[in-house]
Amino acid sequence: NAGVMQNPRHLVRRRGQEARLRCSPMKGHSHVYWYRQLPEEGLKFMVYLQKENIIDESGMPKERFSAEFPKEGPSILRIQQVVRGDSAAYFCASSPGLAPREQFFGPGTRLTVL
Amino acid sequence: DAKTTQPNSMESNEEEPVHLPCNHSTISGTDYIHWYRQLPSQGPEYVIHGLTSNVNNRMASLAIAEDRKSSTLILHRATLRDAAVYYCILGAQGGSEKLVFGKGTKLTVNP
Numbered sequence: 001n002a003g004v005m006q007n008p009r010h011l012v013r014r015r016g017q018e019a020r021l022r023c024s025p026m027k028g029h030s031h032v033y034w035y036r037q038l039p040e041e042g043l044k045f046m047v048y049l050q051k052e053n054i055i056d057e058s059g060m061p062k063e064r065f066s067a068e069f070p071k072e073g074p075s076i077l078r079i080q081q082v083v084r085g086d087s088a089a090y091f092c093a094s095s096p097g098l099a100p101r102e103q104f105f106g107p108g109t110r111l112t113v114l
Numbered sequence: 115d116a117k118t119t120q121p122n123s124m125e126s127n128e129e130e131p132v133h134l135p136c137n138h139s140t141i142s143g144t145d146y147i148h149w150y151r152q153l154p155s156q157g158p159e160y161v162i163h164g165l166t167s168n169v170n171n172r173m174a175s176l177a178i179a180e181d182r183k184s185s186t187l188i189l190h191r192a193t194l195r196d197a198a199v200y201y202c203i204l205g206a207q208g209g210s211e212k213l214v215f216g217k218g219t220k221l222t223v224n225p
Contacts, residue, residue, distance in 0.1 A: 004157075033212060043158065043215040056212060091157045093213075100146040100165075100205060103213060105157030 002027070004094050004106035005074075012112045013082045021077040021109045025094030032075045033093040033103060034067060043091065049075060082113045118202045123220045126192045134187040134219055136202030141182050146205050149176065149187050150213070151198040158201070158215075161187065197223045 048056040049069035069075040093103040149161040201218040
């Protein structure tokens with residue numbers, strides 16, 4: 001049973017470009033979470049999605065960031081017009097159900113904005 | 115979100131037990147206690163969770179104080195691979211269970 005897959009593992013963008021980060025949850029998991037870890041800082045929750053629905057986006061920046069988890073295919077975290085401050089590791093996690101079910105994390109996508 | 119307090123760092127020797135403490139004095143009756151760890155350059159990894167009773171699994175044991183205001187993660191025999199940042203996190207049952215990570219405890223394991 002494959003774990004949570006994230007791609008790309010490393011992504012380099014220039015300021016103003018768009019970044020698309022993909023997350024394929026574990027088989028049978030319908031809950032997806034995105035977290036961000038800025039350099040030398042802790043992990044911060046961004047958004048929680050179930051299939052076709054955003055459940056909690058309280059950690060998402062108000063502008064330029066969006067997330068989706070379509071009926072078919074991976075979850076996508078999209079960052080428009082990237083700035084240097086978006087450089088971070090972005091982790092996706094999936095869970096089979098509500099708390100206290102454990103979350104399984106992917107290896108992360110390391111975004112570098114030049 | 116209820117807060118937890120952990121020491122910034124701890125050190126242990128290989129093959130010795132490690133006790134990682136966590137204080138959560140404002141825990142509510144429905145809050146679970148979760149432990150995750152993050153190895154260098156990797157995503158977080160679930161370790162264990164519990165509500166009131168002590169818990170054991172293949173990775174670790176979780177000892178929960180009777181008043182639930184503190185807990186201790188026990189690694190019975192530390193290995194070099196256990197060197198990581200350990201996070202103690204509270205979460206409500208049935209909630210969205212977004213994980214609120216603090217600074218955690220950085221565990222160093224000496225050979």
